[in-house]
Amino acid sequence: xxxxxxxxxxxxxxxxxxxxxxxxxxxxxxxxxxxxxxxxxxxxxxxxxxxxxxxxxxxxxxxxxxxxxxxxxxxxxxxxxxxxxxxxxxxxxxxxxxxxxxxxxxxxxxxxxxxxxxxxxxxxxxxxxxxxxxxxxxxxxxxxxxxxxxxxxxxxxxxxxxxxxxxxxxxxxxxxxxxxxxx
Numbered sequence: 403x404x405x406x407x408x409x410x411x412x413x414x415x416x417x418x419x420x421x422x423x424x425x426x427x428x429x430x431x432x433x434x435x436x437x438x439x440x441x442x443x444x445x446x447x448x449x450x451x452x453x454x455x456x457x458x459x460x461x462x463x464x465x466x467x468x469x470x471x472x473x474x475x476x477x478x479x480x481x482x483x484x485x486x487x488x489x490x491x492x493x494x495x496x497x498x499x500x501x502x503x504x505x506x507x508x509x510x511x512x513x514x515x516x517x518x519x520x521x522x523x524x525x526x527x528x529x530x531x532x533x534x535x536x537x538x539x540x541x542x543x544x545x546x547x548x549x550x551x552x553x554x555x556x557x558x559x560x561x562x563x564x565x566x567x568x569x570x571x572x573x574x575x576x577x578x579x580x581x582x583x584x585x
Contacts, residue, residue: 420489436569449536549565
């Protein structure tokens with residue numbers, strides 16, 4: 403089973419700011435949310451714990467599981483470039499993302515999806531035949547992209563609707579692949 407968690411709250415989340423790679427560690431509420439996750443997931447023995455390299459994601463995963471994480475840069479948050487840290491209400495948007503014609507340094511959305519889906523393909527290839535519990539700790543964009551891996555990309559391409567709130571998780575199962583008979 404795959405458990406996908408979004409990091410607990412940070413002060414930037416609390417202030418309504420866009421938080422990318424210059425994000426902050428968990429605040430007091432974020433720590434409480436991670437402790438709540440620990441309680442909710444206490445009946446599960448995790449075999450693997452993967453995380454984004456962002457401190458807030460690592461903290462949440464380690465508190466929730468009591469285990470060290472395998473850090474994978476493909477799980478990193480979407481690079482917001484110069485929008486990172488700005489108040490959401492002040493940012494010119496183009497759909498669910500800041501307008502790339504107005505702001506510099508933003509990651510290409512297709513490249514972002516590619517790195518997340520590549521990670522998930524590799525995870526499935528390596529672990530789908532095992533009966534293991536895997537936790538992945540990430541961000542709003544990461545949890546949305548992983549949701550899209552399992553349910554499909556929405557028509558409007560807004561993967562954020564598939565994401566989790568701070569300190570929440572979603573559960574998925576790899577599709578079983580039927581093996582043909584050998585001759």
